[in-house]
Amino acid sequence: xxxxxxxxxxxxxxxxxxxxxxxxxxxxxxxxxxxxxxxxxxxxxxxxxxxxxxxxxxxxxxxxxxxxxxxxxxxxxxxxxxxxxxxxxxxxxxxxxxxxxxxxxxxxxxxxxxxxxxxxxxxxxxxxxxxxxxxxxxxxxxxxxxxxxxxxxxxxxxxxxxxxxxxxxxxxxxxxxxxxxxxxxxxxxxxxxxxxxxxxxxxxxxxxxxxxxxxxxxxxxxxxxxxxxxxxxxxxxxxxxxxxxxxxxxxxxxxxxxxxxxxxxxxxxxxxxxxxxxxxxxxxxxxxxxxxxxxxxxxxxxxxxxxxxxxxxxxxxxxxx
Numbered sequence: 001x002x003x004x005x006x007x008x009x010x011x012x013x014x015x016x017x018x019x020x021x022x023x024x025x026x027x028x029x030x031x032x033x034x035x036x037x038x039x040x041x042x043x044x045x046x047x048x049x050x051x052x053x054x055x056x057x058x059x060x061x062x063x064x065x066x067x068x069x070x071x072x073x074x075x076x077x078x079x080x081x082x083x084x085x086x087x088x089x090x091x092x093x094x095x096x097x098x099x100x101x102x103x104x105x106x107x108x109x110x111x112x113x114x115x116x117x118x119x120x121x122x123x124x125x126x127x128x129x130x131x132x133x134x135x136x137x138x139x140x141x142x143x144x145x146x147x148x149x150x151x152x153x154x155x156x157x158x159x160x161x162x163x164x165x166x167x168x169x170x171x172x173x174x175x176x177x178x179x180x181x182x183x184x185x186x187x188x189x190x191x192x193x194x195x196x197x198x199x200x201x202x203x204x205x206x207x208x209x210x211x212x213x214x215x216x217x218x219x220x221x222x223x224x225x226x227x228x229x230x231x232x233x234x235x236x237x238x239x240x241x242x243x244x245x246x247x248x249x250x251x252x253x254x255x256x257x258x259x260x261x262x263x264x265x266x267x268x269x270x271x272x273x274x275x276x277x278x279x280x281x282x283x284x285x286x287x288x289x290x291x292x293x294x295x296x297x298x299x300x301x302x303x304x305x306x307x308x309x310x311x312x313x314x315x316x317x318x319x320x321x
Contacts, residue, residue: 028076034069038115047108052237053230054101060221061109068116089218090118090193091185093207095200096223099269102197103157105223110155113193120153120191127156129163132177140173144180152191161196162206178210185216226269231258235273239304244281247303253310260314280308 028034035041044065048058071088074080090113094102107124114122127147134140148156158164164174185194196203196213200222207214226234235254239245246254257276261267268275284304288296309315 028073031069031073034072034116038117040065040069040112040115043108043111043115047105051101051104052233053226054105054223057101057105057221057223060219061105061112064109064219065112068112068118072116089189089216091189091217092193092195092219092221093203093217094195094197094221094223095203097199097225097269099271099273100223100225101270102223103159105221106155106157106195106197109195110193113155119155119193123154125151125154125156126159128159129174132158133164133172133174137173140176141180144177148180148184148192152188154192156192156194158194158196160198162198162202165206165209167209178213182212182216228255228258231269231273234270235277238274238277244302244304247305249306250304250309253306257309257312257314264314276309276312277304279312280304283308283311
């Protein structure tokens with residue numbers, strides 16, 4: 001059964017690694033034979049079915065999967081690159097605003113790479129600057145190497161990667177981490193795929209300051225913000241997964257909430273939808289709790305009403321001093 005997905009990047013985490021196994025020798029001679037052996041199409045279908053919106057992202061993932069499948073067929077016919085030729089790089093950069101599904105897509109990309117035999121384990125280790133860069137001399141190298149050790153055989157996902165480089169601080173140790181990453185990305189790219197993620201403008205500046213890193217990134221994928229209708233669909237899927245539903249008029253209130261919230265600072269797409277629904281559930285719980293003598297029905301316990309959203313500060317901003 002497919003794991004449901006809601007386009008919400010998770011907090012820094014290490015995704016469990018699939019059991020590593022030696023890939024059988026393939027004799028496939030057609031695309032469909034490779035897809036049947038690897039079951040990669042299942043991952044692509046899940047991505048298409050479970051992720052709302054993100055049409056250009058889905059297309060790029062399909063393109064990358066097609067390239068990997070064709071490379072498999074070439075290898076089966078002995079058409080590998082000549083000895084000494086550079087192997088293709090699979091390192092990637094995901095750019096976009098928060099809450100646009102970058103971590104979720106990284107998890108699916110790791111599954112595709114594993115099923116096609118490009119990484120041994122297919123797990124994802126997700127980190128930020130704090131996991132890689134130390135606070136004093138001699139601290140950064142061990143931290144970075146420990147993270148790389150955990151990520152080997154899978155995917156290393158570095159969120160807000162531009163924070164690794166802080167040229168305004170002469171005593172910053174981020175450059176040491178970058179140099180170690182560059183070496184591993186070049187020399188061990190057959191055992192590790194690195195995905196850098198962050199805001200597009202900041203990643204562009206980061207690459208300008210670190211041309212060695214830019215030259216090692218083969219695939220740049222931009223994640224667009226969600227349209228209003230897509231955010232509402234995401235909200236409905238989130239509620240359904242928690243066995244909740246919108247009462248009459250509540251979906252329209254959520255649409256109004258999102259239109260207002262998008263005009264405020266720090267809007268985070270699907271993440272902001274999740275936060276709004278979490279707070280609405282808290283207000284629903286308080287509303288039901290206050291009616292202590294009433295026998296509650298399943299409908300009472302699973303329905304969010306307009307008032308559960310209308311109490312938000314988005315609709316009731318504090319007075320300007």
